[in-house]
Amino acid sequence: MSDPDATTRSMALGALGRLNRLTAAELETALNDSNVSVRRRALELATKWPDVKIEFCLGDLDSSVADAAAFSLGEREEIGAVNGLARMAATHEDQLCRETAVAALGALATIEGSDRPAILVCLLGAMKDRAEIRRRAILGLFQFEEAEARRAVEGALRDKDRQVRAVASELLGVVSD
Numbered sequence: 001m002s003d004p005d006a007t008t009r010s011m012a013l014g015a016l017g018r019l020n021r022l023t024a025a026e027l028e029t030a031l032n033d034s035n036v037s038v039r040r041r042a043l044e045l046a047t048k049w050p051d052v053k054i055e056f057c058l059g060d061l062d063s064s065v066a067d068a069a070a071f072s073l074g075e076r077e078e079i080g081a082v083n084g085l086a087r088m089a090a091t092h093e094d095q096l097c098r099e100t101a102v103a104a105l106g107a108l109a110t111i112e113g114s115d116r117p118a119i120l121v122c123l124l125g126a127m128k129d130r131a132e133i134r135r136r137a138i139l140g141l142f143q144f145e146e147a148e149a150r151r152a153v154e155g156a157l158r159d160k161d162r163q164v165r166a167v168a169s170e171l172l173g174v175v176s177d
Contacts, residue, residue, distance in 0.1 A: 074104025106140025
């Protein structure tokens with residue numbers, strides 16, 4: 001884990017994880033590693049370590065690390081990360097990060113105790129983003145009973161993107177082009 005070669009550190013991290021010998025301290029160290037691939041690997045493993053804090057990784061300077069953090073937070077059903085994910089979904093410069101954050105928020109919307117009003121606001125805002133992000137937002141919005149969520153999903157039937165229309169059509173059980 002302290003080898004100067006980043007590939008070796010990443011492989012050691014994975015091996016320790018597979019052997020169930022990885023410690024929280026080793027994982028925390030890897031989350032702060034100077035190498036991007038080591039940090040991403042640590043975030044993949046962190047999905048099974050809910051006691052290890054990873055939300056700070058949403059602010060990583062490398063977009064691939066920030067994206068991995070958003071994914072892991074969604075997988076861990078970490079309801080305390082709603083504000084950080086909402087900020088990423090609304091403002092991150094990388095569209096993949098925004099998309100992953102929207103997907104994670106959609107997953108968190110189903111978890112009891114999550115900040116559903118904040119998630120709803122964020123998902124509604126995501127309906128103004130790129131098509132890939134709008135598709136993810138529709139999946140999340142479909143889980144809400146609020147009128148504005150229903151209107152957004154129904155409005156997606158008229159979206160300029162065919163795949164956005166298809167997702168809305170499938171969810172609503174209606175025929176679309």
